Amino acid sequence: MIHLLCANIPLLAQTGTAEIAFLSDIHLQDVYADLGSNAFKGVFNPKTGRFATIRTMKSQLNSTRLFNENYFAFISALEDLKKKEIQIVVLPGDFTDDGQPMNVLALKEILDQYATDSGMRFFLTTGNHDPVKPFGGIAGKSDFLGVDGSEQAIAGSTDFFTASSVAISDQINYWGYPEITKALGDYGFFPSQKDLFWSHPFEELDYENYTFERAQDSSQLEKRVYPVGNSGLFLPDASYVVEPIEGIWLLALDGNVYTHSGGESKESWKGSSVGFNQASIFKKHQLDWIKKVADEAEKLGKTLISFSHYPLVEFHDGASDAMKSLFGPRKFQLERVPSAETSKLYADAGMRLHFAGHMHINDTGLYENQPDNTMYNIQVPSLAAFPPAYKTVKIDHQTQFEIETTTLTEVDHMNEFFDLYRMEHRWLLENQIPDIWDSTILASKDYFEYTRNHLLELTELRFIPSDWPENLVVLLKALNNNELNQWSKMTEKDGNLFLEDKLKELKTSSSSKTKSHKIIEDFYLLKNGDEIGKRLIPQERITFYEQLLSSVSRKTYAQDANLNSDLVQFFRIFEMLFESLPSDHFRIDLKKNTIERID
Template sequence: MLFHKKYTVRLSFLVLLFFNCTLSAQKQARLDGVQVAFLSDVHLQDLFGTFSDNEYRGILNPKTGKYTLLRTMASQLHSTRIFNENYFAFIAALDDIAKRKIKYVALPGDYTDDGQPIHVRGLEEILNKYRKKYGIEFFITTGNHDPVGPFAQESGKEDFLGNGGKNQPIYSKDKMYTPNLDLEQPVVVTADIAKMGYLGITEGLKDFGFYPNKKYKFWSTPFAAYTSGNYTYAKAAEASLLSNRTYEVAPGYEVPDVSYVVEPIDGLWLMAIDGNVYIPKKNATADPKDPKNYSEASTGYNNVLSNKKHLIKWVGDISLEAKKQGKTLIAFSHFPMIDFNDDASAEIKELLGSNKWQLNRVPTEEVAQVFADAGLKIHFGGHMHINDTGVRTTAKGNTLVNIQTPSLAAYIPAYKLLTIQKDNRVDIQTITIDNVPRYNELFDLYKTEYKFLESKQTKDIWNIDILKTKNYHEFTDFHLKELVRLRFLADDWPAAFKDFILKVSGEDLLVLANIKSDKDFDVILKNKENFKTEWEAAEQKTAALLAENNLKKEDFKNWTGYDFLVDFYRFRSADELALTDIGTERVKQYKILSQLFSENYKEETVSKEKPLQNQMRLFLIIFNKFMHEVPADHFSVDLKTGEVK
C-alpha cells in the first residue's frame, strides 16, 4: 500500500513534469528562420487563358506565335496599375521565392483583375504549379477587386487590344455595350469575364487557405465555436461552409465574411482578415442577394469599425489565445490599418482637397487604436500599391506596426519577406523585382496600337519610348511618369499650382525659397526684370547656404518643377526604394529646398493673397515627410515592444 502511494505520487509528478514540459515546448516553438513572403495587389490577368464558352483567344502575337488576351497600353498608362506585364512579374516573383526556398506565401488581396472566372482559373493554375513543384503553401485573403461585390455580377471591359490596334470590348452578357466600330471591334461575349462573388472565388481558390486542410495544425473562422484546444478537422470543415460564415452588414442584408486563422507549422499563426465591407446603397432593394444593392469595398477598415464589428472581438480572442499558447501571430489583409501617407494626410487634404489622392481610404486613428488594443502587433496590408511602414502606440501602451506591401503591378514592383528571429523579433526585407523575363513580349502588339491611334490623330497619345525600356523596373518607372503626365497632372493639382510647377526650374525654386517680396511666385517669375534687387539678394543669401552644404547653384539647373513632381510621386509610391532612381545628390538638393521653405514660409506668415507660396510650402512639408518617416526597405520589428529599427 505504501509502495502504491509512493508510486502514485511519483507517477503524478512525472505526469505533471511531462505536462509542464509540453506546455513549455508549446511556448517556445522554434520558428527561427521561418520565412513568409507577402505578395499584394498582383492583379493577375491571365494573358493566355481560354474562355470556356467562346472560341475567341485574343490577338496573335507575331513575336511568339501565341494568342494573347491583353489590355491596351493606353488603358494601363491611365491606370494606377499595369494590366499586362504584371503577369510576367508575378511569375518572376514566384521563381525568386522558389529559389530562396521560401515555403509560405501570403497574398493580401487583389490577386486578380476583378475576380473574373478566366483570371481566377489562371491564378489557381499558377499557384498549383508552384505548390506541387516546390512545396510552397499559399494563403489568400480578399481584396476589393476579388470579390468586387459579395455576389456575382455581369461585367466586362472595353479596353482589350483587338486586331488592327483597335479596342476589343469583351462583356459577360449580350447588349451590355455598344461599340464604336470606327475605333472598336465587335463585342465578344463570354460569361468568363463576369465578376464572381464570394462563392465563386472561394471555391475556385479553395486550396489556398480559404478552407481547412488536414495538414494544418489549426484553422478557424470568426464564427467557429471551437478553440485550438479542442480543434479537429471535422469541426473546421463544418465551420468553413460559406453558409456558416455570414453576418448582417446592415439589418436585413447578410453577406459572407471569409476571414480565417491558420497554423501551417507549429507555433506560427497566420491571420487572414477579410476587410471587405459591402454596405447597402441608400436605394437598395429588399433582396439581399441582389449584387446591385451594395457599394464597393475600397474604404477598408473605417467601415469595419461601423459595420463589421465582430472582427474586432475575433481579433482580440485570437490574439489572446495566441499569447497564452506562445504562438507567433502575423496578421494580413488587403487594407491598411495606419495612415499610409507618412502622416501627411492633413497637409494633402489642405493642398489638394478632401476628395483627392484617395484620402477616403486613409484609416482613422481609431482603427490602429482598436486593433492594437485588441492585441495585434504586426499587420501586412496592400490596396494602395505603395511601400510604407506605419507605427502607432495607444494610450494603453500597445503598439501596432502596419507594413504596406508594394504591388507587382506598379512602381516599384516588390514583395515583402518576413523572417522570424530569436527573442520575438522579425526581420522584414523588401525584395524588388527589377528584371523580369518576357516583360517586353507584348511590345510589338503595342506598336500596332500606337500606329492605329496615330492614324486617328488621337489626342495625347502615350509615349512610345516606353517600348525602349530595358527592364521591368524601368518599365514601371516609365508607367508612373506617363501616369503623372496623362492623368495625375489634370486630376490631382490646383490649376495655378500645376501651371507654376510645369514652368519653374530648380534654380528658380532655390531663389524663390529666399526671396522677400509682397508678390506671389507667378508674378515674380513673369516680371523678373521688376524684381532684380530682390532676386539678387535672394541669390546671395542662397549662395552661402549652398557653400555650407557643398552644393552648387548649377546643381539646381539640371532639373525642373516637373522632375520634382515626378520624384514626389516616386517617393510616395516607393518610399526609400525610390532613391535608386532619384539619387542621393538630388535628394540633398530637395532637402535644402525644404529647409529654406520651412524657415522662410511659415504657416502664420504666408498671406492668403499668395496662394502659390502656401501651396509650395505644403508641397514641401508633404515631400519632406515622405523622405523622413519609418524605415520601409530592410528593418526589424520587436513583436513585444513594437520597436522598429
C-alpha cells in the same frame, strides 16, 4: 538563413527562425485566356503563335496598375521564392483583376503548380478587385486589344455595352465569394490537414480541442455570414486565423464592405474600396474576434501576424492631413487613409504587426497610442506597379522580425506583347486619336524601369490633371533651384509677390512648357516607392532637397490659400515623405518597441 522546408514542421519552435513572403496586388489577368467566344479569340501574337487576351497600352497607362506584364512578374516572383526556398506565401488581396472566372482559374493553375512542384503553401485574403460584387454579376471590359490595334469590348451579355462589336464571353463576368473561395479553397479560405490550427470569426476559439474534421464542418461559407444592418440580408466574411507552422498564427482579415441598393438581383450590391474606416463600422464582429484571437495567441505564446488587403495605419508618413489641406480630401485616394480612430480600434484589439496592400506603395506606418499599444503597418507594393516588389519577414523568436523588400528587375517575357503595342500605336496615329501614349516606354530595358516609366506616364496623363492645383504645377515645373532657394529665404509677403510675378511671366510665355518635371517626378518616387524611390533620385538633387527643406521648414504661411502657402505646404509634405520610417530592409522588435534600418 534558415528557410521553411516543410509547411507542417514546427520550425519556429526548433530554431527560433521562420520566413514568410507577402506578394500583394498581383491583379492577375490571363493573358492567353480561352474566352469561348466565336467573335473574338484574342489578337494573334506572332512571337508565341498564340492568341493574346490583353488590354491596350493606352488603358494600362491610364490605370494605377498594369494589366498584362504583371502576369509574368508574378511567375518571376514565385521563381525567386522557389530559389530562396521560402514556402509560406501570403497574397493580401487583389490577387486577380476583378475576380473573373478566367483570371481566378489562371491563378489557381499557377498556385497548384508551385504547391505541387515546390511544396509552397499559399494563404489568401480578398481585395476589392477579387469579389467586386459579393455574389458576382454580369461584367465587361471595353479596352482589350483588338486584332487591328483598336479596342475590343468583351462582355458577359449583349446588354452590357451598346456597341455592336462586343464579343460575348461568360469568362469576363464577376465571380462572387462562393465561386472564388471554392476555386481557391486550398489556399487558406478553408482548413487544411497540413495546418496545426484553423478557425474563423463565427466559431469559438478552441485550440486545445482542435480537430481538422470539426474545423472543416464549421468552415462552410454559409456558416460564415453576418447581417447587413437591419435589412435581413447576410454577407460572407472570409476571414480566418491559421497556424501553418508551430508557433505562428496568420490572421487573414476580409476587409471588404458592400452596400445594397434594395433590389433582388446580384447587381444590387456595390463594393467599397475604403477599407477599415468602414469595416470597423459594418463589420464590428471582426473587432471582437480579433481581440479574442490576440488574447489567445498571447496566452499560448504564439506569434501573431495579421494581413488584409487594406491598411490599418496612415501610409503617407504623417502627411495625409497636410495633403488633404493642399490637394483636397478626395484627391490622392485620401479617403482610403485609415483615421487615427480606426487605427486605435484595431491596436486596442491587439494588432501589432499588420501587412497590407491596396495602395500600390512601399511604406511603413506606425500607430502609437502609448508604449504598450503600438501597431506597425507594412505596405506591400504591387507586382503590377512601381515599385514592383514583394516583402519577406524573417521571424526571430516571438517578437523580433526582420523585414526585407525584394524588387523585381529582370522578368522573363516582359516584352512579349511589345510588338502588339506598336501595332496599337500605329492604329492610334493613323486614326488621329488625341493624347497618344509615349511609345518610348517600349524601350524599357527591364521590368523595374518599365514600371517606373509607367508611373511617369501615368503622372502626366492622369495624376497631374486630376489631383493637382494648376498654378502649383506650373511653378514646380518652371522654378529652377536658384529661384526656389531665393524664395525659401523670403518673408511670406515677399514670397507670395515673387511667385505671383513669376506665374504671370510664365503664363504670358511658352517657357513653362519646356521646363523640367523633376520635382513632381521625385515626389511620386518618394510617395510610391519610399526608400526604393529615393535611391533613384540623383545625389545632387538629394543635396538640393536637404538644403531647401531645411530652409522651408522655417517659413511661415497664411491659412488663406495663396501661392506662397501652397508651395510651403507642398514642401512640408515633400519633407515628411523624404524623412520616412525604414521601409526597405529593417528590423522590428515588438518587445522593445523599436524599428531599425538594416543597411
